[in-house]
Amino acid sequence: MGTFEELVAEGEAVPTEGWDFTWFTGRATEQRPSWGYAGLLADRMADATAALDLQTGGGEVLAAVPVAPPVLAATEAWPPNLAIARANLAGFGATVVEAEVTDDLPFPDGAFDLVVSRHPVATRWDEVHRVLRPGGRYLSQQVGSGSVRELTEFMMGPSPAPLHPVAPPPTTTYAGALPIDAVTAAELAGLTVVDVRQEALRMEFHDLAAVVHFLRKVVWIVPGFTVDAYRERLATLHAFMERHGPFVAHSQRYLVEAVRRTPAA
Template identity: 55%
Template sequence: MGTFEELVAEGAAVPLEGWDFSWFEGRATEERPPWGYASLIAARLRDVTSALDLQTGGGEVTASAPVLPPVMVATESWPPNAAVAARRLPLVVQAPDAGPLPFRSSSFDLVISRHPVVTPWAEIARVLRSGGTCFSQQIGAGTNRELTDFMMGPQPVGGARSAAVARAEAEAAGLEVLLLEPVSLRVAFFDVGAVVHFLRKVLWTVPGFTVEGYRDRLLEMHRHIQRHGEFVCTSTRFLVEARKA
């Protein structure tokens, strides 16, 4: 393990494009949800003729499916991520996360999304065909709140990202919720460089994070990890599946 300055500089230099988290190997761990999202969407993609992947990031998860449907489209709002995804997927369209989606109504049998920033349920309902489904793994309310509080002081936990809100919004859009499964997962960081890279990549954990702006708290994080061997927090996820009648 390097010095504080070396670790911080290393975490600050890692490119942010895509959603490949392999850089964290040996430096941080996150318990995986029990359901195996990639395997579940692979099975669903195999059985449809058209699918839309919303906010695909670098397209990593969808591209891992062994079979893609004849019509496979993805959206991504951040141009660097869209460029990465375009190398993996047949068609990637730059579109705003909150919509509107640039597709005709009733265009897709399946809409998928892993960790969307926002979920535009009304637009999802519009572009789904009758009997089509939306299948998504979402980040729940209060995820990694221990990390947020360590860096910023105690913060209120809003309910906007809760499973209950997702159900209400999906139903308000005219969808029938078939599955809603929440889970809490253990996250551990083993050096402050991993914390820096995570906060740069997952922007909503500490809004407005910069190394200089949070140097004092990063130094305290470094000392905490030296004393305890890790910094532990809890992520929340939920799986939701909804069908258009």
């Protein structure tokens, strides 16, 4: 393990563009949900004729599917990720468009028979319903309430304040929502939820560089994080890991799958 300053510098130097976490290999680990989102995604894509991936990041997860439908589109809000996603998805002939996470989707009604999203910042369930065809399907793995709470509370102190203190519209949920709130919003928007699963997953951070890079990349864990603002807490964490080993936290994940009701239903 390097010195405090060496590890801080290393964690600050790693680019944060894209949604590729391979840099963490050997430095941090996270259990994967038992349902296997990548496998479910591949199965649904193989059966689709027109699919949309919301908040695709750098398109890394979508690019790994073996077979893509004839029509494939994706949205992304962060400009640095757009070029990465377009390059990653070029082999599928996908259209990648810039769209803010809570904006109306720039697609016509009933354009897709499959909409997917992995770890969206926000979910506009009404817009998912609108762009799905009757009988179309939505599949999403979401970040649940209290994810990586141990790291948030170590850095910032315990706080009962919700992640989004302003009440969202009834058909919008944000990362950190409870599964029951997502189901309620989905069904209010006109979708039928057919599957919900939830798991807490062990995470281990083995050095301070991994923590610094993680907090720079996953910005909602410690909002407004900078090394200068949290240098004292980082030094305490570094000393702990030197003496006692990895810092352990738990990510919260849930899977939700929903279908747009047909007119007969």
